[in-house]
Amino acid sequence: MATTLDGAKIVSTVEKHPFSDRVVISSIVGRPDGGACLAGQRVRVGGWVKTGREQGKGLFAFLEVSDGSCSANLQVIVDAAVADLGQLVPTGTSVSVEGLLQIPPEGTKQKIELRVEKVLDVGTVDPAKYPIPKTKLTLEFLRDRIHFRPRTNAIAAVARIRNALAYATHTFFHDHGFLYIHTPIITTSDCEGAGEMFQVTTLISGAEKIEKELIKNPPPSEADVEAAKAVVKEKGEALTILKFDKANEEAITTSVGELTKAKENLAKLEERSKLKPEIPQKDGKIDYAQDFFARQAFLTVSGQLQVETYACAVSNVYTFGPTFRAEHSHTSRHLAEFWMVEPEIAFADIKDDMNCAEAYVKFMCQWLLDKCLDDMEFMAKNYDKSCIDRLRMACSTPFQRISYTEAVELLEEAVKEGKNFENKVEWGIDLASEHERFLTEVKFQKPVIVYNYPKGIKAFYMRVNDDLKTVAAMDVLVPKVGELIGGSQREERYDIIRSRIEGMGLPLEPYEWYLDLRRFGTVKHSGFGLGFERMILFATGMDNIRDVIPFPRYPGRADL
């Protein structure tokens, strides 16, 4: 047993990971005392060399080893007698080593180091060929080496923060009695009747399969078919003659058999001659009845409409899954594939919705401060000095709540005072990103919730307010990112939502199931969507959304 400075006893043994033969490095260096209490213990660790250098004229080597479990490395010392040091020191080398933990000499940063007695495994690296040999590389450079970038400190820290935010999300909703519902990825509904969608199909691969088959097995020519027809005719005539001649039963049976065979052969040839390596058409249109789902199918743009079927049955629900936009957007804020969190609450109005959104964002920020401070400090040091302060502020300050009308007034005031916006400000416009950023970053300098937007700029499912001009929509705006959350109270009144759909020129038929929720046992309900990658941008201070998702998809790129 060791004791800390204030005398509290701390556990001084460290156990191997239950599903590996090694001790996880965070369980050594992640201790309150930096691992000093473990001096004298024999451990086996595994990881990748961040930096390595031979010292003492090649008598020993220092390796900074990381296994990704925390932002800190473990310092490892290997004597030349134990292993070929030249093989160990290149960045990226994997090592599995066993040895004794010891207190390093005074004056070093580390509180503990590992003196290696046995090298169990080495995965070598040829530094001349290693795609990411240096430790400090631009994020842009790394985007072209996507399979190696998690080996960098920055992308690994983002991965740990992303993981923490995902678990915080599940914990928050679980603790508040929400059920996690897996809404469909492939859908035949279009949430807003708007967004550009990816199509999901097997028609093209079906046509390509036929093409390949026909190359391997060429289709019969017209001559082949004609020849087969001639055989049928011939066999038919032969049978007629036999019957006319009253031939014996055996001869007739044989002849019938031959005719049947010839007919079967002809049918087969005719069918194969019709095979075309084309997408099936009917009446000049693609015949989706022949597609996998017997109709046109797409990748979802939102799980909201579908999850409402569960909210209108089990009250408190949320989704957390991938969503898609086939927009040719090349900005640092958009992805073709991104993750959304969408809670939906029955018996809740727009105010409950705002309360939930604010509590959820605060919960995530507090979670990172409590459980990811090391990684946050790494981000603050290397990418965004203010990111920790931003989390603290979001946790401790009530979000400013203003109506859309108030927001427009504030923006108009700012214009009068000389602020220049690219987009004109007047009641009825959709707030542009510059307006949102101004409100949250300049005017209030904290998260802002804008609610009650003009009806004309919002989706049909948002509840019409008594003024008949606005809907009970709300957006949460945060510094650094702008819009983080968009939500609304849903229109639960059958007649009104029906006329809203019609008023927008949308067909009713695809929404009949959605209208059913209002026809039978309708309830007041509300929900919102949070862009998960935007939350990570807000937390980490990273600038480009392509760096906060493991495998970014955007126009022209879907690596791996």
Next chain:
Amino acid sequence: MATTLDGAKIVSTVEKHPFSDRVVISSIVGRPDGGACLAGQRVRVGGWVKTGREQGKGLFAFLEVSDGSCSANLQVIVDAAVADLGQLVPTGTSVSVEGLLQIPPEGTKQKIELRVEKVLDVGTVDPAKYPIPKTKLTLEFLRDRIHFRPRTNAIAAVARIRNALAYATHTFFHDHGFLYIHTPIITTSDCEGAGEMFQVTTLISGAEKIEKELIKNPPPSEADVEAAKAVVKEKGEALTILKFDKANEEAITTSVGELTKAKENLAKLEERSKLKPEIPQKDGKIDYAQDFFARQAFLTVSGQLQVETYACAVSNVYTFGPTFRAEHSHTSRHLAEFWMVEPEIAFADIKDDMNCAEAYVKFMCQWLLDKCLDDMEFMAKNYDKSCIDRLRMACSTPFQRISYTEAVELLEEAVKEGKNFENKVEWGIDLASEHERFLTEVKFQKPVIVYNYPKGIKAFYMRVNDDLKTVAAMDVLVPKVGELIGGSQREERYDIIRSRIEGMGLPLEPYEWYLDLRRFGTVKHSGFGLGFERMILFATGMDNIRDVIPFPRYPGRADL
């Protein structure tokens, strides 16, 4: 304060949900005493009427109300003086009511009931039109009314169990230091070089957009183009004459302007005349350079290969996301869209992998026994008598571990003893479902892990054993379901995995990034995939996989 029978004090207040104006029903009836301690408290609740009946000659009504928070209903009593009872009693009606909790008369099942003083909101139901008016309906019938089926006891119980298993999954891996990695849904890699994949494209919608545009704005005819060409010729000739005549500068400038305009018009017409509502082709093939990702893209069949890039950087990772198969399979065990959990562990061999799989399954089973017993009891009563015993057995019994070779010997013995299998048993075959079920249900009557399968029937990435005949693969088989988990130690040796890819006739180029993981700092690592819906089948005893996912997708069907 109230006390339980054994004298322990229990809290006797209940609070409204923080994001709603009501008390959640599970926080009343889900108490150890069934809610009796809350008698006398005024609460507001909301939910849907499961069954309702008028009594006392229409003087009052009993409603069984559920808000989906637990399997139990709250009994609600409404006097005719308070509301129109006829409107309240139809199944499916939503109600928001306020009143006093009271102890029901002796002899009733309930421990608490709500006497309503105020009806705040009603969402009516016309019983003649309500799609699911009865309480007991077949699961098949409900599959055609997918937006209403979560209002049934069975589908709601499955939703709560599914939610519990999802949170248990995240908790298990979080507690063991695994990072949750979001692997891509849209992919340009094919995990096994085998599975039928859905294609993701914008080429068809692009062609359809052009088609619509051309209908609105018909393309120029050949005559239009010829006429435009004639204008260009005419204007050109006019200019030549002017120049020949040495006309004044102004006249020449005007003429040049007219010629330029005529040329521009011709170019525009020629471009529009080339617009075709067709999928772009090049050299007789579809031109995927023009597709959204500039190459052919698909829905993922597994996140394993991609998540290995993170395992080979941050050690312990897992994915939990949707995966897809475009197989025309109409069985009760297959879906086109389903969820998989795929952990991947660096510095772990096949034994660690089996330990992880067993611990994970046991953890989930114990979680359901601890936190979902009400719902499990509902399932046991209505669908599978043995489902709770099965969970208890899986928690408490070590899984049987046998090699593939032993498994085949046991099956051969069974055949000798008279057991009839449809599929022949001999070393080298892939075990059929009937073999797997025999091993786990008949022979061992508990979960079985079969490991070290013949190389020839397994994927290229599985590690070749020293016998050169088998690979370090393992499957977890469980009663009721058969294969629940498939996993392996991954081949980490560059030369061997390279020759395995080649030996299977697969092209190397698409796997270069995967080979890179073995070229640079390679490590021993292992992982597996668990079919999440199969785990729910195992837990609930449901027979059809279409009933344990909220929105099932299968050939011909993708409702909503």
